[in-house]
Amino acid sequence: MLRLPAIALAALLFAFPAMAQMPALGETVDSKERLQIGMSTSEIAITSDFHGADLTIFGTVDYADELLMAIGQYDIVVALEGPKDNTTVRKKERLFGIWVNRRAMTFEMVPESYSISSTRAVDTIAVEQELNERGVGLNHIPLRAVGFVGNAANLGEFRDAYRRLKQTHGLYERDPSGVRFVSPTLFRATLRLPANIPNGVHTVRAFLFKSGVFVGEQQLPLRVVKTGIEQAITDAARETPFAYGLFAVLMAIITGWSASILFRKD
Amino acid sequence: MSIYLPIAELSVNIFVILGMGAAVGFLSGMFGVGGGFLITPLLIFYNIPPVVAVATGANQVVASSVSGALSHFRRGTLDVKLGTVLLIGGLVGATVGIWIFSLLRSLGQLDLFISLLYVVFLGTVGGLMLLESLNAMRRARRNETVTLKKPGQHSWVHRLPLKMRFKKSKIYLSVIPIIALGFAIGILTSVMGVGGGFIMVPAMIYLLRIPTNVVVGTSLFQIIFVTAYTTVVQATTNYSVDIVLAFILMVAGVIGAQYGVRVGQKLRGEQLRALLGLLVLAVGLRLAVALVVTPSDLFSIAIGGVGN
Structure with a gap:
């Protein structure tokens, strides 16, 4: 139903040779690595029988230290963030x-x-403060309360409830082994798309950590567009609500009227 | 077979919805009621969000009242003039009701308010209906004749000004109580998703002393317009009319109603009313229990909101 192979893969692997000489002495040694990600598409059309799918994202870590890579000092986190809105x-x-x-x-x-x-x-990759600062991980997404908050204990309780409910509804998911290195520099990330994924512009965010220290981030937009009759109805209800309402009434009148003709007792 | 409801945003079994529509249609045909007061709670029991259940219920009632009103119109038991006066109050009431509905929704108290209203109304109406029908059965056994107040008798309602003559109903009555009744029913239509026939019919008979033969047809006439108006306004303010759900319900409902009418004609009036009273009480009780039992999760989330 939904496959997103890495067509851009080859390009990613070889696209940046010109920058190979770049890391100069005097720069911070931590920042020489470059993280690149690619997807075959920037838009997903979801049909009405969509029951969830996996999204595959490929990426590379360029200029990585081979020794550190070999002993697993590099960590990749890939997150798909849905459209943002206030939530009560x-x-x-x-x-x-x-x-x-x-x-x-x-x-x-x-x-x-x-x-x-x-x-x-995620919690074993970097220290909590770093994760909070970048907003990486289910427990580190910034949850800022609007307006006056009574006491701090309340805030924690509501944040926990928010995360728990989102996970129960399948909207917040995590896979601590969803990113695998398929070669010393190439990795593949698999993200779960829930059946009730919201419409709109999502953002793929990829983070590279080296020995627990944040090195770089890459972002790609991903449009999720639902198609089919159900979506057409939702769009009509949202965008032309008055006509939609009139249509609903007309449908009811026709149904009632035809019933009274069909079952008319002579 | 499951079907996705685009506005309610969940998948339901189409046969459950068809069954619900047919069962309520059957009962509404049997008892001569609109059925909205049963459909909305049933949808809520089936996990349809109350916001959607109410708006869609109103839409469904349009269909059942159109077919009912047409047959009354053919039989000449529909007072259009009286219905229009009721309607004026009804449209104002529905507008006020929608405003209350949106306000409660933004406060997060809508679901509770809908449940409470249903518990109060279903409890009261069901209880009264059951009592009245049991009394009627007892009297029938003793061969007593029913001593209703005669239509000619006057109460305070008949001393109000702004009187108007309604030829078809053969009454001369102030428009004030009629508009007030329409207004109250209009609020219930938009907040509860009902036609309101189960309250309007007794009120017209016992309070306004309108002859029984025109009461049902006339109330159906006003219900068509108030529920149609409510459907459109709900669609534009709360985006909560689910057209797929409404269509399944109305098709099943109008068919079920035809069989209900046939069965209803074979049963005796007071037995019928006792059964309906029991049913109404049972639905009210089920809603009341849901309010008292500790919910599985105390927290809920909703997209939107601007804080306090």
Whole structure:
């Protein structure tokens, strides 16, 4: 249903020979490596019978230190971040015997979906502060509450609930062994796309770490476009709601009217 | 066979929805009610988001009330003038209702409010219906005749100003209580996704003393327009009308209703009302239980929101 082989692969491997002489003395030695990623497409069309799929991304680490590579000091993290929007988390509390939404917290511009793959568990790749700073990993996506937050304990509780619910819905996923080196410099990352992946512009973000230190990041946009009759209906409901509403009413009138003719007792 | 509902954003079994529509259609044909007050809670039980269930329920009621109103119109048991006055109140009420609906949705209290309204209305109406029908059965056993207040008797309602003559209904009545009734039902239509016949019909008979023969047809007439209006406004303000879901429900519903009518004609009135009362109570009770039982997850998330 959905395959994204690396057509751009060959190009990636050989595209940057001219830069080979670049790392000069005096530069930080950590930054000589270059991370490159490629996808065969920048747009995915999803049909209405879509039940989820895998997205494959290829990439290279150029100018890597062979010895460090051999002993596994390089780590790759690839994340697919969905379109961002404010999201509200609500908590029910018992009030006069019934369960009522009593507390709410809105997080600012968080990705609707998030799928992450890495060479090993993200939390073992780098220190927490680094991961938080880059927003790498399910537990490190910045969750900033909008407006006044009562006390810090609440914030933690709502953040945990947000992450847990997103994972329950399949929208946030992680695969700590989803990135594999297929040659000393070439790696393949497999990202899981959930069945309920949101429409819109997603961002593929790839990170390179060397011995736990962040080295570089690459980004690629990925448009997810749903197709088919269901999507046409959703678009109509969103973009021309008045006509959509009128159509719904017309459909109901015709259905009721034909029933009264069909079953008319003479 | 599963089918994806584009607005509700979930896959459902088409046969469950067809069955639901047919069962409610059957009951609505049998008891002569619109069925919206059963469809919406059933959809909620089947995990359809309440926002979508209410808006789609209103759309479904348009279909069932069109076919009902047409047959009443042919029989001449529909007072268009009375229906139009009801409608004026109904459209204003529906507008207010949509506003309340959107406000509650943004506050995150919509689901609770819908459930509470259903529990209160279904509990009250179901309970009253059951009591009344049990009394009627008891009287029938003792061969007593029913002593309803005669239509000629006057109450405070009939002393209000702005009177108008309704020829078909053979009444001379102030428009104030009619518009007020329409207004109240309009709010219920947009907030609960019902036609409101189950409240409007008794109110017209017992409060306004409108002759029983025109009551059902006239209420159906006003329900068509108020539910149609609500459907369009829900579609434009909350984007919550699921046309796929509505279509399956209405097709199954109108067919089910035809068989319901036939069965209903064979049953006795008070038995029928007792059965309906029990059913309404059961649905209300099920909703009440869901409000009290500890939810499996106290947290919920919704996209959007601007904070406090």
